[in-house]
Amino acid sequence: MSVALSAQDINRALTRISHEIIEKNQGSANIVLLGIPTRGAHLASRISSIIASIEGAEVPTGTLDITLFRDDLRMRPPRAIMPTKIPTTGIEGKDVVLVDDVLFSGRTIRAALDALGEIGRPRTVQLAALVDRGHRELPIKADFVGKNLPTSKNQSVKVLLSEIDGRDEVTIEEEAQ
Amino acid sequence: MKHLLSISNLNKSEAISILDTASELSRVSDGAVKKLPTLRGRTIVNLFAEDSTRTRISFEAAAKRLSADVINFSAKGSSLSKGESLKDTAMTLQAMGADAVVIRHPASGAAQRLADSEWMSGSVVNAGDGTHEHPSQALLDAFTIRKHLGMGGSDLSGLSVAIVGDILHSRVARSNVLLLSMLGAQVTLVAPPTLLPVGIANWPATVSYDFDSVIPHVDVVMMLRVQQERMTDLFFPNAREYSRYFGLNSDRMAQMKSGAIVMHPGPMNRGLEISAEVADSARSVITEQVTNGVSVRMAILYVLLAGGALEVGSN
Numbered sequence: 001m002s003v004a005l006s007a008q009d010i011n012r013a014l015t016r017i018s019h020e021i022i023e024k025n026q027g028s029a030n031i032v033l034l035g036i037p038t039r040g041a042h043l044a045s046r047i048s049s050i051i052a053s054i055e056g057a058e059v060p061t062g063t064l065d066i067t068l069f070r071d072d073l074r075m076r077p078p079r080a081i082m083p084t085k086i087p088t089t090g091i092e093g094k095d096v097v098l099v100d101d102v103l104f105s106g107r108t109i110r111a112a113l114d115a116l117g118e119i120g121r122p123r124t125v126q127l128a129a130l131v132d133r134g135h136r137e138l139p140i141k142a143d144f145v146g147k148n149l150p151t152s153k154n155q156s157v158k159v160l161l162s163e164i165d166g167r168d169e170v171t172i173e174e175e176a177q
Numbered sequence: 178m179k180h181l182l183s184i185s186n187l188n189k190s191e192a193i194s195i196l197d198t199a200s201e202l203s204r205v206s207d208g209a210v211k212k213l214p215t216l217r218g219r220t221i222v223n224l225f226a227e228d229s230t231r232t233r234i235s236f237e238a239a240a241k242r243l244s245a246d247v248i249n250f251s252a253k254g255s256s257l258s259k260g261e262s263l264k265d266t267a268m269t270l271q272a273m274g275a276d277a278v279v280i281r282h283p284a285s286g287a288a289q290r291l292a293d294s295e296w297m298s299g300s301v302v303n304a305g306d307g308t309h310e311h312p313s314q315a316l317l318d319a320f321t322i323r324k325h326l327g328m329g330g331s332d333l334s335g336l337s338v339a340i341v342g343d344i345l346h347s348r349v350a351r352s353n354v355l356l357l358s359m360l361g362a363q364v365t366l367v368a369p370p371t372l373l374p375v376g377i378a379n380w381p382a383t384v385s386y387d388f389d390s391v392i393p394h395v396d397v398v399m400m401l402r403v404q405q406e407r408m409t410d411l412f413f414p415n416a417r418e419y420s421r422y423f424g425l426n427s428d429r430m431a432q433m434k435s436g437a438i439v440m441h442p443g444p445m446n447r448g449l450e451i452s453a454e455v456a457d458s459a460r461s462v463i464t465e466q467v468t469n470g471v472s473v474r475m476a477i478l479y480v481l482l483a484g485g486a487l488e489v490g491s492n
Binding site for chain 2: 065068069073074075076077078080081082083084114118
């Protein structure tokens with residue numbers, strides 16, 4: 001097991017991502033942040049408070065559960081459905097930034113795009129990921145990346161966040177074959 | 178979990194996770210687009226050998242909102258009325274590739290028989306078997322109670338529920354007693370002695386013959402339909418007397434705690450077990466039970482059909 005990002009690295013990465021989001025969207029007025037549960041939701045609320053402290057205005061932030069839109073539902077045991085909370089501003093005509101912890105095959109994001117389509121029509125959809133570990137199976141790319149981690153397919157990337165795991169850390173583990 | 182046959186096959190965490198799943202799914206029913214792709218390509222057969230309005234259309238709506246294909250199959254107008262056996266019907270459904278069968282049948286144990294047999298390989302959902310159980314109704318009742326009166330917790334501890342009327346013939350009562358007591362509620366059964374089943378002392382509930390003494394102390398009054406079609410005997414002298422002692426009318430409703438709710442699984446005999454004023458009053462959550470039924474049945478189909486064993490509370 002090796003540590004890829006320390007607590008301080010995560011903090012810096014989120015601060016940079018927050019600045020990039022503001023820069024790309026020329027302010028935070030039209031942004032809606034949607035985190036993908038579980039850890040993406042915590043990252044979204046952290047980014048939200050960083051943006052609020054920079055811009056001095058709250059950013060509508062919510063969560064988007066994608067379980068019901070997965071394409072691998074039949075291949076594994078059913079997962080518990082997590083809450084979806086769309087901010088009262090809605091997403092119609094907004095610049096929606098999806099936030100997830102690890103970007104891997106891209107299938108989660110495909111499902112998230114489907115889930116968004118059921119809710120409304122944003123002006124743009126952007127993607128922020130704390131870690132991009134490669135091995136995409138779909139034509140999907142992140143707009144904001146905390147860190148690119150080159151990994152092999154039989155490694156697993158674990159993101160720990162203080163809200164649920166008690167500490168902030170990203171590790172890479174060799175999976176037992 | 179492959180089948181849903183009886184509440185007694187569920188444990189508390191499975192029951193709560195069905196309720197939690199239902200409350201997330203209820204947002205779909207509130208949304209603009211009431212459709213999810215989750216069960217696309219799955220076939221669900223509604224096999225109803227007994228009359229039903231709510232349960233059948235509720236399962237149908239639930240399956241359609243999850244994008245499953247639904248085949249409705251009722252006794253009237255099918256070979257069941259020509260005397261086809263359950264086995265032959267089941268083998269026909271298997272040959273058509275049904276992924277799940279939702280079965281309502283006048284014989285107690287019919288759903289269990291179908292699940293235990295090797296006639297078909299799909300999931301079986303019991304939508305009411307004789308006077309045995311009606312688990313999806315109990316789950317939607319628990320969901321409705323939790324939504325109205327739950328104290329923020331995931332279960333029903335601290336609440337007391339009176340189930341009133343024809344307990345003897347009621348599969349709804351059997352499933353509800355098991356589920357509500359498992360979720361921590363105190364259940365009191367109120368009925369004339371003739372309408373209580375043998376062995377009631379072993380049920381996880383207390384029994385009372387006096388509705389008026391129970392009504393001021395409970396949070397939920399669940400009225401049951403007097404099932405005249407199952408009554409082969411004289412269980413009470415006449416409808417007026419039954420209504421006087423065990424019916425819920427405005428006078429009795431006035432004795433209820435503030436915030437207490439009135440439930441009825443439907444169909445109602447207005448004027449017999451429940452008066453029209455009560456059924457249409459602000460305390461009545463009877464139509465909301467129907468709405469919640471769709472979300473709860475979506476959750477049941479999701480849990481049974483979206484994969485293998487249910488992971489409780491994991492990511």
